[in-house]
Amino acid sequence: MSKQKIEKLLIGTKNKGKLQEIKNLLPKYIEIHSTSEFDLKSPVENGKTFKENSLIKSKYFSKKTGLLCLADDSGLEIDLLNKNPGIYSARWGGKKGDFNKAIKRVYRELNKKNKNWKHKKIRARFICALSISYLDKKIACVQSKVEGIISNKPKGKNGFGYDPIFIPKNRKKTFGEMRPEVKYKIDHRHFAFKKLRKFL
Ligand code: ITT
Numbered sequence: 279m280s281k282q283k284i285e286k287l288l289i290g291t292k293n294k295g296k297l298q299e300i301k302n303l304l305p306k307y308i309e310i311h312s313t314s315e316f317d318l319k320s321p322v323e324n325g326k327t328f329k330e331n332s333l334i335k336s337k338y339f340s341k342k343t344g345l346l347c348l349a350d351d352s353g354l355e356i357d358l359l360n361k362n363p364g365i366y367s368a369r370w371g372g373k374k375g376d377f378n379k380a381i382k383r384v385y386r387e388l389n390k391k392n393k394n395w396k397h398k399k400i401r402a403r404f405i406c407a408l409s410i411s412y413l414d415k416k417i418a419c420v421q422s423k424v425e426g427i428i429s430n431k432p433k434g435k436n437g438f439g440y441d442p443i444f445i446p447k448n449r450k451k452t453f454g455e456m457r458p459e460v461k462y463k464i465d466h467r468h469f470a471f472k473k474l475r476k477f478l
Pocket of ligand 1: 354
């Protein structure tokens with residue numbers, strides 16, 4: 279598999295932000311397909327880790343379409359919240375995926391833990407597990423992360439999800455304030471992709 283170049287690949291995600299970012303990371307010779315071309319629901323993500331959930335998605339979408347599938351399971355771990363929302367990051371946005379709501383919940387939970395949190399460095403990291411499967415067979419599964427802190431207010435309109443509240447290490451701006459080309463070169467997905475490159 280590693281010697282044979284991939285020609286066609288389905289990106290097994292319903293998240294438009296991820297899809298855009300993944301399209302940018304993939305080599306241009308690959309013919310990319312997205313889940314919107316098919317009438318498919320998402321699988322139940324009942325894994326205990328990012329990697330398990332990523333494999334659930336890549337296997338599910340591959341079996342449904344017969345295409346080789348790349349899936350991403352990702353999320354934000356906040357140390358003061360015992361690493362939550364973690365694998366539940368999407369669920370904190372509710373059924374409609376409302377990230378204003380998810381961000382408000384992050385601030386509410388931080389307030390509960392420590393009223394003074396805005397004056398402290400709240401360590402956090404984005405994690406990304408990427409997997410490639412063909413039908414029920416795992417071809418690859420890798421994970422990477424980017425360390426940072428939580429901004430004491432949401433900043434910036436770029437990106438998606440929790441981008442407005444995450445400031446990567448050694449930077450001043452949140453991901454939400456960065457131009458996409460800048461974020462794409464330093465985030466969790468970029469580093470996971472580096473590990474995946476040998477399979478492409
Ligand atoms: P799919 O399962 O269809 O891929 P999803 O949004 O449900 O879409 P996840 O279960 O992996 O995906 O949830 C990850 C959540 O973590 C996602 O909804 C985002 O809110 C957040 N997230 C992941 N990567 C992010 C990034 O680069 N910037 C901001 N938020 C991110």
